[in-house]
Amino acid sequence: MTTPYPRAFVVGHPIAHSRSPLIHGHWLAEHGLPGSYTRLDVHPDAFPDFVRSLAAEGFVGGNVTIPHKEAAFRLAHGLTPRAERIGAVNTLWFEDGLLHGDNTDAPGFLAHLDASLGAGWPEATGVAKGRAALVLGAGGAARAIVVGLLERGLPRLIVANRSAERAEGLTALDPARITAVPWGAMPAQLPETGLVINTTALGMAGQDPLALDLAPLPAEAAVADIVYVPLETPLLAAARARGLAAVDGLGMLLHQAVPGFARWFGLTPSVTPALRARIVADLEGHG
Template sequence: MTSRNRLPLAGVLGWPIAHTRSPRLHRHWLARHGIEGDYISLGIEPRDFESAFQSLPLLGFRGVNVTIPHKETVLRFATKVSDRAALIGAANTITFREDGSIYADNTDGYGFLENLRAGAPGWKGSDGPALVLGAGGAARAVISALLSDGAPEIRLANRTRSRADFLADQFGAKVRTVDWLHVEDAMDGVATIVNTTALGMTGQQALPFSLKRAPRTALVNDIVYAPLITPLLEEAQSRRMRWVDGLGMLLHQGRPGFEAWYGVAPEVDEDLRAAMLAD
């Protein structure tokens, strides 16, 4: 029996991995579409990654999601890398193709844009300048997505200024760094504000500034989804600004992989959101 004749199997690789909600997401879609297959989480230490990853096709895996700390490492083992994964320098979605090749993609930016489009109908990256907080892997995906959607300028701020400077240099003239102490000033005239940092997550401190300088027309997004409504989003609500939570980014980024592995294009709807938020 070849791997393609087995029940379709996929999963997520990371270390640690106990926090992931990806199995709940994909199993919901599997059940909805009556697909006999599974999606499992695999905790792989960095030292074991190469041997574990290369064994997956032999075990019947059609693909995997990849999360911290393996998103950059996995590119070394890909036969083909999508343009967006190459630009971001990381992959989160791997497909083991029937011809033996390995395709690496990054769907984080896709998930980010689809989440904002669904949560704030009519929003476009081209609406005006964007302020992005943070300079990690998620910020890379968000910046790439905003630029692809026509953002005329991105103001990038990070607690460690040098990391923001490095990232801005990689993306070119439309991305400029602003000092963390001057973030409120940088909100003047923006159309979109995105927090990609861990600040505001459960157990973390809140962001150390307010939205008082931001236009009331700006869209505020926090890619954090634990808690679903972060202090940043609470303030946006109180100021009657448009806002979008971070759960939809997780849901939408999973769609391309699910379709590639299981042959069905899944939907993101309220039933899925409720299932993901259930205890």
């Protein structure tokens, strides 16, 4: 099947909640580009056949979300070094007739930190000189973020998770720089922590809040939460109340979308205040 314009997608199960069509639709309209971006609900059992049919269906690539990221990793013919380290793929595209995969969550998170805190945040928070970056959780998002922090050169990362086994699994990425601690040991880490990152669902609408007293954190520390519904989680509210820099979860979603759009539609878009405002309005309208 051939089309007169590039066709891309986001695939997941379920997928109705995805804001990716709004993001990519905004950029297509902003730049007057021909193209389409569709959300597709594909059951895990049907996902391998779906991936094999992409070229025949006329797709130039797309985004992959839960629960298909690990399957996409296994099905892609070519992988970026980052995707290989993370073990999951959220962006697919064709190159020389072969399907390639990347994980843009890592650079998306780092780009949002740079935009929110300034490019000098490793020095400003002290994590460039030995204060820890404390990652809460050890799931797929945590793994991507840890890889991104390693790529940025942070010397000391601590992973806290309720399942010690999963946390230990992340230390294998770089045993010299990553330490795993039990969930209950988090408070003891805070005096020497420059960046706290919540990658769990705690604080999300309908979930329990993340109960963590931020008082021991240094005054220069920053707190980030990848949850974006609500945009202001209890953790971020507590950080702001203490006068700490707080980074919400929406920017990661916006910035991770940039590399895929560039590959499919041939233009590198910008994450602008207008785009953010559009997604915030949608979140407030639908929850």
